Amino acid sequence: MTNPKVRGAPDALKRAVTSIEVAARAGVSQSAVSRTFSVGTSVSDETRRKVMRAARELSYRPNAIARTLSTRQSNIIGIVLSTFENQLYPVVVEQLSRALQLQGKHTMLFLADKQDSDSAFNEILSYQLDGVVIASATLASKLAKQCADMGIPVVMFNRATDGTSTDSVTSDNRRAGQLIGAHLIALGHKRIAYISGREDSSTNRDREHGLREALRANEMTLFAQGNGNYEQALASAAAEKLMGGRTKPDAIVVASDHMAFAVIDTLRYSMNLHVPNDVSVVGFDDVPQSSWLAYQLTTVAQSVEKMVRATVELLMSPAASGQGVSRNVVVACELVERASVTQRTHT
Amino acid sequence: MTNPKVRGAPDALKRAVTSIEVAARAGVSQSAVSRTFSVGTSVSDETRRKVMRAARELSYRPNAIARTLSTRQSNIIGIVLSTFENQLYPVVVEQLSRALQLQGKHTMLFLADKQDSDSAFNEILSYQLDGVVIASATLASKLAKQCADMGIPVVMFNRATDGTSTDSVTSDNRRAGQLIGAHLIALGHKRIAYISGREDSSTNRDREHGLREALRANEMTLFAQGNGNYEQALASAAAEKLMGGRTKPDAIVVASDHMAFAVIDTLRYSMNLHVPNDVSVVGFDDVPQSSWLAYQLTTVAQSVEKMVRATVELLMSPAASGQGVSRNVVVACELVERASVTQRTHT
DNA sequence: ACTTATTTTGCATACGCATGCTAAATTCCA
DNA sequence: TGGAATTTAGCATGCGTATGCAAAATAAGT
Numbered sequence: 001m002t003n004p005k006v007r008g009a010p011d012a013l014k015r016a017v018t019s020i021e022v023a024a025r026a027g028v029s030q031s032a033v034s035r036t037f038s039v040g041t042s043v044s045d046e047t048r049r050k051v052m053r054a055a056r057e058l059s060y061r062p063n064a065i066a067r068t069l070s071t072r073q074s075n076i077i078g079i080v081l082s083t084f085e086n087q088l089y090p091v092v093v094e095q096l097s098r099a100l101q102l103q104g105k106h107t108m109l110f111l112a113d114k115q116d117s118d119s120a121f122n123e124i125l126s127y128q129l130d131g132v133v134i135a136s137a138t139l140a141s142k143l144a145k146q147c148a149d150m151g152i153p154v155v156m157f158n159r160a161t162d163g164t165s166t167d168s169v170t171s172d173n174r175r176a177g178q179l180i181g182a183h184l185i186a187l188g189h190k191r192i193a194y195i196s197g198r199e200d201s202s203t204n205r206d207r208e209h210g211l212r213e214a215l216r217a218n219e220m221t222l223f224a225q226g227n228g229n230y231e232q233a234l235a236s237a238a239a240e241k242l243m244g245g246r247t248k249p250d251a252i253v254v255a256s257d258h259m260a261f262a263v264i265d266t267l268r269y270s271m272n273l274h275v276p277n278d279v280s281v282v283g284f285d286d287v288p289q290s291s292w293l294a295y296q297l298t299t300v301a302q303s304v305e306k307m308v309r310a311t312v313e314l315l316m317s318p319a320a321s322g323q324g325v326s327r328n329v330v331v332a333c334e335l336v337e338r339a340s341v342t343q344r345t346h347t
Numbered sequence: 348m349t350n351p352k353v354r355g356a357p358d359a360l361k362r363a364v365t366s367i368e369v370a371a372r373a374g375v376s377q378s379a380v381s382r383t384f385s386v387g388t389s390v391s392d393e394t395r396r397k398v399m400r401a402a403r404e405l406s407y408r409p410n411a412i413a414r415t416l417s418t419r420q421s422n423i424i425g426i427v428l429s430t431f432e433n434q435l436y437p438v439v440v441e442q443l444s445r446a447l448q449l450q451g452k453h454t455m456l457f458l459a460d461k462q463d464s465d466s467a468f469n470e471i472l473s474y475q476l477d478g479v480v481i482a483s484a485t486l487a488s489k490l491a492k493q494c495a496d497m498g499i500p501v502v503m504f505n506r507a508t509d510g511t512s513t514d515s516v517t518s519d520n521r522r523a524g525q526l527i528g529a530h531l532i533a534l535g536h537k538r539i540a541y542i543s544g545r546e547d548s549s550t551n552r553d554r555e556h557g558l559r560e561a562l563r564a565n566e567m568t569l570f571a572q573g574n575g576n577y578e579q580a581l582a583s584a585a586a587e588k589l590m591g592g593r594t595k596p597d598a599i600v601v602a603s604d605h606m607a608f609a610v611i612d613t614l615r616y617s618m619n620l621h622v623p624n625d626v627s628v629v630g631f632d633d634v635p636q637s638s639w640l641a642y643q644l645t646t647v648a649q650s651v652e653k654m655v656r657a658t659v660e661l662l663m664s665p666a667a668s669g670q671g672v673s674r675n676v677v678v679a680c681e682l683v684e685r686a687s688v689t690q691r692t693h694t
Numbered sequence: 695a696c697t698t699a700t701t702t703t704g705c706a707t708a709c710g711c712a713t714g715c716t717a718a719a720t721t722c723c724a
Numbered sequence: 725t726g727g728a729a730t731t732t733a734g735c736a737t738g739c740g741t742a743t744g745c746a747a748a749a750t751a752a753g754t
Binding site: 365367384 | 739741
């Protein structure tokens with residue numbers, strides 16, 4: 001009933017040219033063709049020439065699927081994430097895909113669904129992925145384990161491995177928190193508040209930890225705290241609450257730029273406050289929008305470039321997913337000073 | 348030299364369970380296993396039960412690669428795009444991936460490179476993609492043709508097919524331009540300027556066309572024009588130029604929200620102008636940021652949801668990539684009024 | 695109960711490429 | 725120039741699943 005193929009009619013899916021046809025035309029064996037298109041194999045110059053010629057004439061293209069079946073190497077890397085909402089992720093995926101393409105790898109995208117978790121997993125494992133990058137908070141560890149069991153290299157991107165022995169790439173988030181704390185203090189801030197991300201996220205924990213350390217080193221403590229859960233609406237609400245009390249913070253540290261934008265907007269347009277004159281705001285990540293004139297957000301830059309490079313290296317190196325020892329790359333951060341923070345005169 | 352496999356040592360890549368092993372355990376033939384895991388095949392209840400049991404015990408999972416080789420159906424859809432810069436594309440890719448996942452399809456991402464064009468193409472065609480969505484301006488028609496030659500369904504997303512007979516999904520951009528023109532005129536704008544996107548883009552052409560039609564219908568013409576080429580820097584420069592002359596526009600229509608943000612920022616923070624009091628600004632697309640308080644951008648919403656649905660339908664329907672006739676779905680747009688436009692008192 | 699129609703099962707093979715092994719061709723060395 | 729060392733070509737088989745065909749088993753019909 002569905003898709004009735006008319007016998008004899010020109011079929012939509014043209015049968016692709018195979019190595020056998022090329023071999024016939026070139027007057028060599030199929031193996032010769034295969035070897036011509038594989039790296040690190042020995043073929044005489046003449047044979048190669050003949051094969052290439054025939055291949056060109058027939059516009060032959062090796063079938064990656066068949067090759068995968070034979071070599072157990074798909075050249076496909078899976079990227080798992082939950083949403084592109086935070087602008088960091090489009091950047092990451094773009095750069096990661098580009099880097100992988102340069103290595104002859106391809107990118108398969110999995111949008112993790114909150115509910116329907118397993119279905120995607122099954123699919124992932126059905127394709128002989130060469131590796132998986134997990135940039136999704138949800139269900140990360142479960143998926144990581146499954147992949148590890150199958151012997152598929154896994155890299156946790158931007159999230160530390162909690163207990164499980166999985167390779168990971170993160171920024172030096174604790175240092176990032178310290179940098180921000182020290183910076184705000186140096187500029188004379190006395191009442192520093194923090195709006196957190198998901199409380200179960202290692203990234204958020206480390207950032208907060210670093211911030212607190214910097215405060216403690218100056219005999220200060222966090223003035224106030226709210227939870228944004230990495231969601232803009234919650235961050236806005238938290239900001240309103242923080243600025244709604246009697247004594248207000250003079251600086252708000254937000255666990256991600258993405259939330260920081262919402263915070264700034266709320267301060268400016270809902271509460272009629274001036275950033276940074278009434279309150280300084282800083283974020284984490286340095287996504288593209290942070291440098292937009294509307295925000296000019298002081299933040300700590302994650303070097304996506306370095307993180308991507310490290311990720312690719314982990315994926316490609318044979319030691320990936322050995323037993324027990326996991327490699328955890330921590331990439332340096334850098335404070336980016338912009339106009340959302342200002343000097344406070346001591347009062 | 349590279350990756351020397353120690354014979355007998357526990358190998359990293361665990362050999363996956365095959366249908367043959369399941370068959371053995373279940374006491375049936377391999378075909379029975381295969382049929383159990385294929386839809387629309389006849390297996391007795393008892394056999395199915397036995398197979399499922401054995402499969403569960405061995406945690407068997409059909410090998411998608413082998414299945415692809417056999418059926419010539421990979422269940423993989425390629426998405427080609429040039430960059431995630433414009434926030435519309437993260438949204439599109441996320442929704443498209445989700446929609447495809449619901450259909451049991453998977454998403455392979457190709458970041459089109461300006462220079463190195465062909466390499467990606469070859470790769471695309473090597474995997475037996477079930478379909479390709481092209482959301483990249485560059486080289487679109489060339490790639491579309493290659494895919495069509497191979498009998499791979501192609502859908503051009505958000506760009507009309509120029510001459511080539513390829514299926515496409517676009518918004519009703521001309522109508523969008525009309526809507527904006529009429530809206531601005533109704534609010535009393537007299538000097539309407541346009542900052543264009545890439546001049547070779549059908550989307551840009553249609554939007555401009557619609558805008559001009561609305562003006563003409565009111566016996567007006569475009570007051571001024573600049574070219575933004577879909578790049579923020581150029582859009583900013585164009586805005587500065589437009590507002591730098593003696594007589595200034597009272598409204599600027601920008602060919603994409605993404606550029607409109609840069610325009611607004613430049614007006615506000617470089618030129619000290621007020622939006623919308625000094626000049627109204629409108630965009631196209633309605634990306635997430637457009638509703639942020641900082642911008643409150645009046646724009647025409649592309650219904651990504653509808654476009655995605657149409658795209659999936661085109662991809663899945665057998666008629667895709669027939670000969671000659673191409674299907675061009677045009678999705679309705681909707682004006683979204685926000686605060687970047689204001690009533691003009693007639694002067 | 696016996697034939698006929700229908701469903702279920704297994705066998706065998708194809709999908710397109712990679713690769714171990716052996717035979718053939720070439721190069722090297724004396 | 726003859727034989728050993730080395731390179732290259734081809735043969736045959738495997739990768740894991742799907743499926744046409746025919747045999748076997750079951751259901752239906754009279």
